[in-house]
Amino acid sequence: MSEGKILPEIITPSNKEVIVVGEQLNGEIRPVTLELLGAGRDLASKLGGSLSCVLLGHKLEKLPQKLISYGADIVYVADDSILENYQTLPYRRVIVDFLSGFTLPPHIVLLGSTTCGRDLAPRIAAHFETGLTADCTELDIGPYEHTNKIDPEKVGLYPNCLYAIRPSFGESLKARILGPWKNPQMATVRPGIMLPLKPDENHKGEIKTIPVDLKPEDYRAELIEVVHEVSKSVNLTEADVIVAGGFGLGKQDGFELIKELASCFENVAIGASRKVVDIGWIPYPYQIGQTGKSVRPKVYIACGISGAIQHRVGMSKSGLIIAINKDPEAPIFKFAHHGIVGDLYQIIPELIKQFKSNIVKEEKPLVRQN
Amino acid sequence: MTQSSLKDIFVLIKQVPDQSAKAGINPDGTIDRAKAKRMLNPFDRYALQAALHTKKHYGGKVTAITMGPPAALEIILEALEHGVDCGYILSDKRLAASDTLATAYALHKVIKYIGHFDLIFCGLQTTDGDTAQVGPQIAERLSLPQTTYCEDFRIEENKVIAKRVVEGGYEWVKMEIPALITVANSYHHLEYKSFRGARMVQHLLRNEEEKNKYIKTITLDTIGAEPAKCGLRGSPTIVARTDKVSEIGGSCKIHQGASQEQLVSEIIQSTNIKEFLKL
Ligand SMILES: Cc1cc2nc3c(=O)[nH]c(=O)nc-3n(C[C@H](O)[C@H](O)[C@H](O)COP(=O)(O)OP(=O)(O)OC[C@H]3O[C@@H](n4cnc5c(N)ncnc54)[C@H](O)[C@@H]3O)c2cc1C
Numbered sequence: 001m002s003e004g005k006i007l008p009e010i011i012t013p014s015n016k017e018v019i020v021v022g023e024q025l026n027g028e029i030r031p032v033t034l035e036l037l038g039a040g041r042d043l044a045s046k047l048g049g050s051l052s053c054v055l056l057g058h059k060l061e062k063l064p065q066k067l068i069s070y071g072a073d074i075v076y077v078a079d080d081s082i083l084e085n086y087q088t089l090p091y092r093r094v095i096v097d098f099l100s101g102f103t104l105p106p107h108i109v110l111l112g113s114t115t116c117g118r119d120l121a122p123r124i125a126a127h128f129e130t131g132l133t134a135d136c137t138e139l140d141i142g143p144y145e146h147t148n149k150i151d152p153e154k155v156g157l158y159p160n161c162l163y164a165i166r167p168s169f170g171e172s173l174k175a176r177i178l179g180p181w182k183n184p185q186m187a188t189v190r191p192g193i194m195l196p197l198k199p200d201e202n203h204k205g206e207i208k209t210i211p212v213d214l215k216p217e218d219y220r221a222e223l224i225e226v227v228h229e230v231s232k233s234v235n236l237t238e239a240d241v242i243v244a245g246g247f248g249l250g251k252q253d254g255f256e257l258i259k260e261l262a263s264c265f266e267n268v269a270i271g272a273s274r275k276v277v278d279i280g281w282i283p284y285p286y287q288i289g290q291t292g293k294s295v296r297p298k299v300y301i302a303c304g305i306s307g308a309i310q311h312r313v314g315m316s317k318s319g320l321i322i323a324i325n326k327d328p329e330a331p332i333f334k335f336a337h338h339g340i341v342g343d344l345y346q347i348i349p350e351l352i353k354q355f356k357s358n359i360v361k362e363e364k365p366l367v368r369q370n
Numbered sequence: 371m372t373q374s375s376l377k378d379i380f381v382l383i384k385q386v387p388d389q390s391a392k393a394g395i396n397p398d399g400t401i402d403r404a405k406a407k408r409m410l411n412p413f414d415r416y417a418l419q420a421a422l423h424t425k426k427h428y429g430g431k432v433t434a435i436t437m438g439p440p441a442a443l444e445i446i447l448e449a450l451e452h453g454v455d456c457g458y459i460l461s462d463k464r465l466a467a468s469d470t471l472a473t474a475y476a477l478h479k480v481i482k483y484i485g486h487f488d489l490i491f492c493g494l495q496t497t498d499g500d501t502a503q504v505g506p507q508i509a510e511r512l513s514l515p516q517t518t519y520c521e522d523f524r525i526e527e528n529k530v531i532a533k534r535v536v537e538g539g540y541e542w543v544k545m546e547i548p549a550l551i552t553v554a555n556s557y558h559h560l561e562y563k564s565f566r567g568a569r570m571v572q573h574l575l576r577n578e579e580e581k582n583k584y585i586k587t588i589t590l591d592t593i594g595a596e597p598a599k600c601g602l603r604g605s606p607t608i609v610a611r612t613d614k615v616s617e618i619g620g621s622c623k624i625h626q627g628a629s630q631e632q633l634v635s636e637i638i639q640s641t642n643i644k645e646f647l648k649l
Pocket residue numbers: 115245246247248249250272273274275276287288289290291292293303304305306307308309310311314324325326327330342343344345519535536554555556
């Protein structure tokens with residue numbers, strides 16, 4: 001603080017509401033929405049405000065009620081056939097109209113850092129000329145003392161800022177980003193990180209319908225085909241060890257080798273990069289990364305995976321990352337803990353061989369103990 | 371099917387610090403931009419390729435646009451070497467510390483200033499910001515339809531049909547022109563520099579007057595942007611604090627150059643992996 005003076009407290013007008021922009025697909029709420037309600041509940045109680053969720057879609061039926069059981073005090077619903085699948089312009093219109101309808105703006109608006117959330121959030125933020133932080137991994141509420149004199153009218157103590165915390169510079173830094181000068185303060189949040197609340201059927205909430213009032217210019221883009229594979233669960237999120245294969249396997253059969261390596265471990269699962277899912281070598285539920293699953297096993301063995309940012313965000317929190325790649329320049333070697341430069345078709349069989357002899361030599365007790 | 375033809379294709383590119391080079395990376399992990407090695411944002415290479423593909427198949431002139439310090443000329447020249455026709459550099463001290471909203475404001479003013487366009491291509495995100503926000507924020511300012519995470523596209527009957535990567539699959543979106551596209555890094559790699567482009571750049575570097583015809587350096591005044599909406603003042607967000615994340619980044623132990631028996635036994639010796647083996 002400058003010259004020991006007390007900064008004036010500045011309260012940016014808001015109705016203290018925390019709003020989660022929900023996502024649904026094929027009659028199900030996307031997990032990230034429930035996670036955001038979990039995180040939003042905490043922010044709302046720190047602010048002393050309410051938590052709400054706005055859900056767009058078609059034939060939503062029981063979904064709003066489900067959002068209430070996961071913590072929403074109010075669910076705003078827009079139900080219309082044009083909203084069945086996410087589309088930028090219609091969704092943008094409904095959300096912009098909805099947020100414009102408040103006398104005092106909501107305090108915080110959160111979206112999932114999904115391909116929809118990251119498409120929509122910047123449009124909303126630019127429309128209202130308000131701050132937006134991308135791909136957050138932590139959120140909090142706290143005060144901020146702004147002393148930078150470049151903009152004298154902004155100097156002051158802001159009591160209830162959204163702390164939007166995110167990795168930056170290739171995940172080597174964590175940045176705390178603030179924008180308390182205008183509400184709503186917005187953030188997109190990485191899926192798979194926040195914890196949903198336990199559903200409570202007794203939690204009371206209100207369901208309110210909001211208008212869908214599209215303009216001719218909202219029809220300038222049309223969704224002509226949707227190819228979504230519904231994710232069935234594979235126990236990736238609970239495994240201690242994940243052996244993941246990428247395009248470096250060279251052929252679908254390569255996954256046989258991945259399975260063989262996996263069979264050496266206890267509580268193990270198989271994972272994959274998007275590229276091999278896209279070409280059909282392995283189904284989508286095995287995909288790890290931004291548009292797949294976020295995992296955090298104790299050991300992650302990446303075989304023939306280059307380490308693209310979208311893969312990395314889904315696995316970089318793993319305890320021990322071992323990468324096998326024949327290209328010493330592959331980006332995965334920037335964030336793996338151990339890397340073997342070599343052909344996976346030579347390295348993996350050798351690993352299996354040594355693991356097996358290890359098991360025989362060292363781990364074989366005379367009497368099996370549990 | 372009528373043959374589509376385009377006139378003006380814009381591609382937005384950015385110069386970023388090269389994070390693989392050690393120069394200019396402070397011990398606390400932040401970047402000293404003056405000292406850091408500079409490079410074209412790797413994600414923008416896909417946007418450049420998409421713009422050049424479009425020109426090849428549907429005609430038109432490709433204009434590369436960047437915002438940054440004067441050194442950003444380097445990436446405009448690089449774009450020209452790849453076959454881009456001309457470039458604009460928005461360079462102004464009042465842009466310092468712009469967040470995504472302020473950046474998108476300034477860039478949309480550049481676009482309006484240049485005038486007519488059919489398609490705008492942006493990289494998916496930058497390696498120094500990772501936000502993926504500027505593209506859609508420009509689309510909002512210009513009231514355009516957009517396709518983000520675009521991996522493939524074609525133009526038919528004056529509409530763009532774009533493939534968008536989403537969770538668990540794809541979507542195909544048909545958009546009216548003009549429109550904005552952010553290009554995924556699963557799009558085609560940028561091809562080699564063209565001989566013509568390289569010659570052109572050599573020529574421009576020898577002839578200042580010619581250079582100024584193809585590459586225009588402009589300021590906020592040129593484009594009529596409000597300084598209050600740019601830079602730190604125009605940015606609704608600030609980075610209040612950064613902390614180094616110690617567990618990841620730059621600490622990989624590389625095992626190479628030995629027999630595979632040796633490499634594998636090194637891994638087994640130097641990690642706790644054995645604890646997870648099946649008994
Ligand atoms: C919006 C969007 C979302 C995405 N979401 C995801 C996601 O959720 N998950 C994801 O994984 N990707 C995702 N991607 C794709 C991502 O950008 C990459 O394209 C993908 O991760 C690359 O997969 P890969 O590493 O298997 O293939 P490549 O990048 O082709 O890498 C193959 C690697 O194998 C190595 N190699 C080749 N042969 C051998 C050998 N014999 N032995 C050892 N190494 C070898 C090569 O050196 C190379 O590094 C997404 C992309 C977009 C645009």
